[in-house]
Amino acid sequence: xxxxxxxxxxxxxxxxxxxxxxxxxxxxxxxxxxxxxxxxxxxxxxxxxxxxxxxxxxxxxxxxxxxxxxxxxxxxxxxxxxxxxxxxxxxxxxxxxxxxxxxxxxxxxxxxxxxxxxxxxxxxxxxxxxxxxxxxxxxxxxxxxxxxxxxxxxxxxxxxxxxxxxxxxxxxxxxxxxxxxxxxxxxxxxxxxxxxxxxxxxxxxxxxxxxxxxxxxxxxxxxxxxxxxxxxxxxxxxxxxxxxxxxxxxxxxxxxxxxxxxxxxxxxxxxxxxxxxxxxxxxxx
Amino acid sequence: xxxxxxxxxxxxxxxxxxxxxxxxxxxxxxxxxxxxxxxxxxxxxxxxxxxxxxxxxxxxxxxxxxxxxxxxxxxxxxxxxxxxxxxxxxxxxxxxxxxxxxxxxxxxxxxxxxxxxxxxxxxxxxxxxxxxxxxxxxxxxxxxxxxxxxxxxxxxxxxxxxxxxxxxxxxxxxxxxxxxxxxxxxxxxxxxxxxxxxxxxxxxxxxxxxxxxxxxxxxxxxxxxxxxxxxxxxxxxxxxxxxxxxxxxxxxxxxxxxxxxxxxxxxxxxxxxxxxxxxxxxxxx
Numbered sequence: 006x007x008x009x010x011x012x013x014x015x016x017x018x019x020x021x022x023x024x025x026x027x028x029x030x031x032x033x034x035x036x037x038x039x040x041x042x043x044x045x046x047x048x049x050x051x052x053x054x055x056x057x058x059x060x061x062x063x064x065x066x067x068x069x070x071x072x073x074x075x076x077x078x079x080x081x082x083x084x085x086x087x088x089x090x091x092x093x094x095x096x097x098x099x100x101x102x103x104x105x106x107x108x109x110x111x112x113x114x115x116x117x118x119x120x121x122x123x124x125x126x127x128x129x130x131x132x133x134x135x136x137x138x139x140x141x142x143x144x145x146x147x148x149x150x151x152x153x154x155x156x157x158x159x160x161x162x163x164x165x166x167x168x169x170x171x172x173x174x175x176x177x178x179x180x181x182x183x184x185x186x187x188x189x190x191x192x193x194x195x196x197x198x199x200x201x202x203x204x205x206x207x208x209x210x211x212x213x214x215x216x217x218x219x220x221x222x223x224x225x226x227x228x229x230x231x232x233x234x235x236x237x238x239x240x241x242x243x244x245x246x247x248x249x250x251x252x253x254x255x256x257x258x259x260x261x262x263x264x265x266x267x268x269x270x271x272x273x274x275x276x277x278x279x280x281x282x283x284x285x286x287x288x289x290x
Numbered sequence: 291x292x293x294x295x296x297x298x299x300x301x302x303x304x305x306x307x308x309x310x311x312x313x314x315x316x317x318x319x320x321x322x323x324x325x326x327x328x329x330x331x332x333x334x335x336x337x338x339x340x341x342x343x344x345x346x347x348x349x350x351x352x353x354x355x356x357x358x359x360x361x362x363x364x365x366x367x368x369x370x371x372x373x374x375x376x377x378x379x380x381x382x383x384x385x386x387x388x389x390x391x392x393x394x395x396x397x398x399x400x401x402x403x404x405x406x407x408x409x410x411x412x413x414x415x416x417x418x419x420x421x422x423x424x425x426x427x428x429x430x431x432x433x434x435x436x437x438x439x440x441x442x443x444x445x446x447x448x449x450x451x452x453x454x455x456x457x458x459x460x461x462x463x464x465x466x467x468x469x470x471x472x473x474x475x476x477x478x479x480x481x482x483x484x485x486x487x488x489x490x491x492x493x494x495x496x497x498x499x500x501x502x503x504x505x506x507x508x509x510x511x512x513x514x515x516x517x518x519x520x521x522x523x524x525x526x527x528x529x530x531x532x533x534x535x536x537x538x539x540x541x542x543x544x545x546x547x548x549x550x551x552x553x554x555x556x557x558x559x560x561x562x563x564x565x566x567x568x569x570x571x572x573x574x575x
Contacts (some may be wrong), residue, residue: 110395110547115421136400138547167544215554259452260558262395262423266551269500273545 007035007077012095014143015105019080027080032096035077035088043251048074048089050250064213068247069094094246099234104144104177105226108267110135112224114254132163133170138267141165141173142226146182147233155183174274190282196231196243197275203229204279206245207272214265221261223252292320292362297380299428300390304365312365317381320362320373328536333359333374335535342504349498353532354379379531384519389429389462390511393552395420397509399539417448418455423552426450426458427511431467432518440468459559475567481516481528482560488514489564491530492557499550506546508537
């Protein structure tokens, strides 16, 4: 009844008997509590966040709905294990383009072990985390011209430098992502732009992060999704969700300057693509 | 003719025959080009910035005026050395309260030597740089009740944690900074608040940093100054200036997310003080 998610682009993958998240056919995402403290921390965050009256309603929509922890058959065959039951963000999409962007100019935080610090700083330096304040950690884009999904290898994605990250964000809204030619940004104005577009949602999040001192979202990602199956109305159903809360800490009265700075850098990249592609997109899809 | 600055609160001090900045009696600040690359880098920045047509005029006011490099008698008696000639920010103030706040959640940046990285990360962790996105690096406050200047030792200032930094920002606008009693924040509304106050200036800077991709201001400080000598009009002449540009890099199309995040965290601290001290201040000075 539970199966491996079709559109997961980052994190542990439940394949070849490995432990990873599963989905059901009713739009729920089952994320196993990892052995170490991380699973517990993430479940604690969801418990705290769901009951936190200081979180505005319009902000809750940017987080997956939390349905508590349940025992479920683990993907690695190790029997029943506790899973966080979350909203499956891509449920109901036929041909979703999905991108996972880890926000922040560092993924470590005060009081982590030296081993974890060294692991993070190494990866933060090898990716665009330090230089851009964010890094693309996974993507899967539907190529409308080839009418198939395009998905670069993880090692390729994690090797992106500034230009690679910019290119990925252009491909994400292009009808020719897998082509070697210049990405046409055909869907930029529909997906990034507009009152329901991704930029508008990111700006709403930004306004909250400017003053919120409840949580520090260390090593947390923004998941972007939109639909490529053109139905009756050409509604793209562009979505922005925050995911991965294993390293969230209390804000203790201080804003999350690490997430906020990275978010604003990311927003600038989206704005630049919208501006540079305005003309092309009017002729686009 | 050149003398040791009276109100310098951070950086190298030209005392006991050490090399440091000097001032003249015409409002100019002479900063020696340090032996290593830093002096050259800072002079290069001032040259670039002064001639950069993409910097809005209202933003230039937040930087010391640059008058070029001149040979001047060095404070360490080593004869004539090249000095950057800058606007002396505190010139014309009789009893200035001054605070230097280093902005950013890191003082290192990509491609620095491992030695410099280790030195920075150690100091960033020991201070509030990582936790708050800024650290107080020096202050000198005029105590109106004792009618003398109060200046904590450097080692005390650099040992501030979150509460110490918040306390220093409260003392900065109090008539009783050196007392053990609670800082009265008597001048908060005059100095931090108002259309000419420090918060208004910080918000103007913030708006620029939200989109500027010209420079990355690594390890750069915000200098805050105001007057305590009450003349005819009680004009506080509150000032905000960016200083110390030895580690500025080109932005290359990316916003300075490290400075921006720290600036917004700092702004939140100022806003909190204004809100919490509103009542007291109305009865204040």
